[in-house]
Amino acid sequence: xxxxxxxxxxxxxxxxxxxxxxxxxxxxxxxxxxxxxxxxxxxxxxxxxxxxxxxxxxxxxxxxxxxxxxxxxxxxxxxxxxxxxxxxxxxxxxxxxxxxxxxxxxxxxxxxxxxxxxxxxxxxxxxxxxxxxxxxxxxxxxxx
Numbered sequence: 690x691x692x693x694x695x696x697x698x699x700x701x702x703x704x705x706x707x708x709x710x711x712x713x714x715x716x717x718x719x720x721x722x723x724x725x726x727x728x729x730x731x732x733x734x735x736x737x738x739x740x741x742x743x744x745x746x747x748x749x750x751x752x753x754x755x756x757x758x759x760x761x762x763x764x765x766x767x768x769x770x771x772x773x774x775x776x777x778x779x780x781x782x783x784x785x786x787x788x789x790x791x792x793x794x795x796x797x798x799x800x801x802x803x804x805x806x807x808x809x810x811x812x813x814x815x816x817x818x819x820x821x822x823x824x825x826x827x828x829x830x831x832x833x
Contacts, residue, residue: 700758704750707765708741710788710800716741717808718786720778721765733772739786741766743800768802776806783808 693699710716718739726734742750746764753761766786770777778784789803 695758695762697755697758700762703762704742704747704764706740709747710741710743710766713789713800714787716786716788717783718766718802718805720780720782720784723777723780725772726769728769731769731771734769735772735777737768737770737778737805739766739768739802741786745799766800766802768805770805778805778807 708716708718718741720737721740722736722738724736724738726736728734742765746766750761750764753764766788768786776784784805785808786802787804788800790798791801791803792798
């Protein structure tokens with residue numbers, strides 16, 4: 690059994706694997722977790738975390754540093770999505786995320802996930818009627 694150990698090395702690898710978002714736009718982001726949350730005013734939400742961070746998240750992770758590795762890892766882009774209303778992805782899914790500059794209550798702006806949508810999935814075909822015998826027979830018919 691492989692047991693995860695949170696230490697400086699593992700935390701640095703996780704943070705280094707994240708996409709750095711520095712501007713507005715539409716990005717393909719991987720969902721790292723989806724957690725339900727009962728908000729007192731907005732009702733049932735799903736907090737969706739992404740394998741991405743902004744410079745603000747990086748600065749906060751550095752500030753927390755070795756004193757709070759879990760807190761540093763928690764610095765990532767997320768979205769609060771309404772159950773039954775918004776598209777809710779699953780962990781591991783890659784989605785289109787619209788990142789926008791949003792005005793903050795404290796003043797200034799910050800980059801936030803303002804909407805997400807599923808990514809189209811490519812149709813594939815299956816390998817049909819495969820046989821090593823047929824492959825060998827076909828090879829034997831090829832002139833040398």
